[in-house]
Amino acid sequence: MWISSVVSLAALAAFANGQLENAFSPPHYPSPWMRGGNGWQDAYAKAQAFVSQLTLLEKVNLTTGVGWEGEACVGNTGSIPRLNFxxxxxxxSPLGIRFADNVSAFPAGMNAAATWTTRLFKSRGNAMGSEHRDKGIDAQLGPAAGPLGRFAAGGRNWEGFSVDPVLTGVALAETVKGIQDAGVIATAKHFIGNEQEHNRDKSGDQNAYSSNIGDKTLHELYLWHVQHYKNISKYANVRAGVGSIMCSYNRINNSYASQNSYTLNYLLKNELDFQGFVMSDWWAQHSGVDSALAGLDMSMAGDQGLASGDTYWGSNLTAAVLNGTIPQWRLDDMVTRIMSAYYKVGRDTARVPINFNSWSLETYGYIHPQASEGYQQINEHVNVQADHKDLIREIGGASTVLLKNTNNALPLNKPKSVAIIGEDAHDNPAGPNACADRGCNVGTLAMGWGSGTANFPYLIAPVTALKAQAAGDHTTVTNVSNNYDFDAITKAVTGAEVAIVFGNADGGEDYITVDGNQGDRNNLTLWGNADAVIQHVASIHPNTIIVLHTIGAVIVEDYKNHPNVTAILWAGLPGQESGNAITDILYGHRNPSAKNVFTWGKKREDYGTDVIYDPGTLNPQQDYTEGVFIDYRHFDAQGIEPSYEFGFGLSYTNFSYSDLKIEKQAPGPYQPTTGQTSAAPTFGTIDYDPKNAEFPPGWHSVKLYVYPYIDGPVPTNQTQNLPKGATDSSPQPKLPAGGSGGGNRQLWDVMYTVSATVTNTGSVKGTEIPQLYLNLGGPDDPKVVLRGFDDLILDPQESETFTYEITRRDISNWDTASQNWVVSSYPKTVYVGSSSRNLPLTGPLN
Structure with a gap:
């Protein structure tokens, strides 16, 4: 349904001030049209020329998916045979190619972020992009940065990067650049507020939950990583030219994400000046005309529900244009945005034929599998892995966080005997791909479950790699995979020089339930009795080392402080080279450098926010009353001591910080953007004769396939029911905080240059991650917020300078009254150190 365009001033003020009771999303129309700025000029010109050739039906075909299992990919738009398109x-997915063979299984986004290394962010993106390109794919449905991680138990946090929007923004941006440099459109997702899996989407009379987020919270937390990041990554996300952004399933302030005119038209396309196209998540679209005018550009999978054959767009979009309800300029803008993204990443030269099929790994099958039509060769089994296993192994090691290391228990040095304990160290007997979309938890965990997965070409279990290391060292190995056979475990660890215990905690998307966990985790404990295994081994062995493969934080306080637990490592979800990567760390072939991307609480209640498992109503509401205070911001504000803080991670060497320098710059005053856009353009002409939009004579329709053709009379014009301004093509005023990619260009003015010296004071080469935090001084500001970081590779006794340029945006708050960023008069402080709670250097920003 339309949100009324008549909104009271009191209601608007309530939204701006973050009052969440009866939350609503303010209407904003018309949908901003693409202008081709911010590095899109050449792509926009090519798109204009292409779109100008198209008929109405051809334009509609490019905006609408053909339906689930309609063709080879998980999402396919219609074709243009006349132009051989x-x-x-x-x-x-965000970590590889789902439903394909001869592909790589990369570490999860969470692991990539734990490296805190921009080179690895981009290299991972480029390797994934090249694999997608060589399979014939136009758009990778990733990277993911939503959920951000409001809930520690959130099932899909691992697909994204971090609970911090700055770290997430840098990782997202570099991944986007890597993917698109490979000639594939990146799809940043999910926009916005999808922080849990339970009740995420509409089902019958049950509405999806509404994420009720105030204006200030949206800007300062959940929109930050979409907007930009500068210095470390120069330009990011919208500023990096991401080709596509995918809507989420949930509602935002009681308006579905795929038809939310405030988040799509006002925030994304106007304030942030996003030039790419917006696609729905699969069946997250709940209207036709409404979603088109609210800023949606592509409907996926095209049908209204799984293999329904019905569509909100397709023939209905054709009819809405024919009867004048949707103006030509809005349809042209949809298609121009899509084709501009296509040209921007060079798909016109990088494209190869699609050589795989999502629905079968067999060589021959149906090209329209839902209809069982078109039997032919569907899979050429092209191997696209290249040498990516080396990068995967490197990221796996670089993302392993060393949480505890008592008396230099690690690295291991040719121990006489090793006991390897736990199901998580071992293979799934049925193979790593035994469960569809990894929807089980058997054997070692290297990937969560759901649509964000890929098939493993192989999976090196930890026991395999550790035995290979042991063979070279002439080390005796015992191992037990059964987490319930304590007699065998006792026998295996008795007399061993070191006992390594593996445990995991899984999670994923809501359409799969594993051990009673419907996507989101039911608790923050380890799975499969692993907590009890750890306690048992620690009770009988004085050198117990713990390795954790988890999708997020688990409660470790009991064994963290156990005197027999000498080391704890978090290895996350490291992908296909899992065993090799952890062996590299355990034996010192690689010095740990990873840092936490979330906070480890001592108990579940420490986090302050939690998944709502039972909606309790057909209209569930989630009020973000905590504002920006999630994870470490919440722990700091409430004075809660964590087990391990955000940004923490040990090394086999030591580092010191010194010589903080702060240099003030003078970029001049901030000027709000003024002026107007040009009028909405149209490209080519449209034939408004309904007879020319009908199915051609003798046409054979594939069952359940979505077409642009109309079948029957065109309904009457509905413009009288549209919100005010929805079809207005006249020049529109620019927003004060907008005007350029990611917002007002002066937000990236450098205000201060900060530097500090980092020294390796130990005896081995290592990588340190210096981190810069700010306190913005206001009574409602977090104690510290991350703003910058780097990775410095240092030889023993070597020093290097860490430098960060603090921008205007870094020291600004969102002002709801002026709808702009402002630098408050409160005194501001900069901190530099090795984690959010170890910040030895501090100084004022005068």
């Missing part, structure tokens, strides 16, 4: 192929 096959349509677009969209394919999961």
């Amino acid at each position: 096959r349509g677009l192929c969209m394919q999961d």
Whole structure:
């Protein structure tokens, strides 16, 4: 349904001030049209020329998916046979290619972020992009940065990067650049507020939950990583030119994400000046005309529900244009945005034929599997892995966080005997791909479950790699995979020089339930009795080392402080080279350098926010009353001591910080953006004769396939029911905080240059991650917020300078009254150190 365009001033003020009771999303129309700025000029010109050739039906075909299992990819738009254009192929996932063979299984986004290394962010993105390109895919459905991680138990946090929007923004941006440099459109997702899996989407009369987020919280936390990041990554996300952004399933302030005119039209396309296209998540679209005018550009999978054959767009979009309800300029803008993204990443030269099929790994099958039509060769089994296993192993090691290391228990040095304990160290007997979309938890955990997965070409279990290391060292090995056979475990660890115990905690998307966990985790404990295994081994062995493969934080306080637990490592979800990567760390082939990307609480209640498992109503509401205070911001504000803080991670060497320098710059005053846009353009002409939009004579329709053709009379014009301004093509005023990619260009003015010296004071080479935090001084500001970081590789006794340029945006708060960023008069402080709670250097920003 339309949100009324008549909104009271009191209601608008309530939204701006973050009052969440009866939350609503303010209407904003018209949908801003693409202008081709911010590095999109050449792509925009090519898109204009292409779109100008198209008929109405051809334009509609590019905006609408053909339906689930309609063609080879998880998402396919219609084609343009007249121009020999096959349509677009969209394919999961954020860590590799879902439903394909001869591909790589990369570490999860969470692991990439734990490296805190921009080179690895981009290299991972480029390797994934090249694999998608060589399979014939046009758009990778990733990277993910939503959920951000409001809930520690959130099932899909691992697909994203971090609970911190700055770290997430840098990782997202570099991944986008890597993917798009490979010639594939990146799809940043999910926009916005999808922080849990339970009740995320509409089902019958049950509405999806509404994430009720105030204006200030949206800007200062959940929109930050979408907007930009500068210095470390120069330009990011919207500023990096990401080609596509995917809507989420949930509602935001009681308006569904795919038809939320405030988040899509006002925030994304106007304030942030996003030039790419917006696609729905699969079946997250709940209207036709409404979603089109609210800023949606592509409907996925095209049908209204799984293999329904019905569509909100397709023939209905054709009819809405024919009867004048949707103006030509809005349809042209949809298609121009799509084709501009296509040209921007060079798909016109990088494209190869689609050579795989999502629905079968067999060589021959149906090209329209839902209808069982078109039997032919569907899979060429092209191997696209290249040498990516080396990068995967490197990221796996670089993302392993050393949480505890008592008396230099690590690294291991040719121990006489090792006991390897726990199901998580071992293979799934049925193979790593035994469960569809990794929807089980058997054997070692290297990937969560759901659509954000890929098939493993192989999976090196820890026991495999550790035995290979032991063979070279002439080390005796005992191992037990059964987490319930304590007699065998006792026998295995008795007399061993070191006992390594593995445990895991899984999670994923809501359409799969594993051990009673419907996507989101039911608790923050380890799975499969692993907590009890750890306690048992620690009770009988004085050198117990713990390795954790988890999708997020678990409660470790009991064994963290156990005197027999000498080391704890978090290895996350490291992908196909899991065993090799952890062996590299355990034996010192690689010095640990990773840092936590979330806080480890001592108990579940420490986090302050939690998943709502039972909606309790057909209209569930989630009020973000905590504002920006999630994870470490919450722990700091409430004075809660964590087990391990955000940004923490040990090394096999030591580092010191000294010589903080702060240099003030003078970029001049901030000027709000003024002026107006040009009028909405149209490209080519549209034939408004309904007879020319009907199915051609003798046409054979594939069952359940979505077409742009109309079948029957065109309904009457509905413009009288549209919100005010929805079809207005006249020049529109620019927003004070907008005007350029990511917002007002002066937000990236450098206000201060901060530097500090980092020294390796130990005896081995290592990488340190210096981190810069700010306190903005206001009574409602967090104690510290991350703003910058780097990775410094230092030889023993070597020093290097860490430098960060603090921008205007870094020291600004969102002002709800002026709808702009402002630098408050409160005194501001800069901190530099090795974690959010170890910040030895501090100084005022005068």
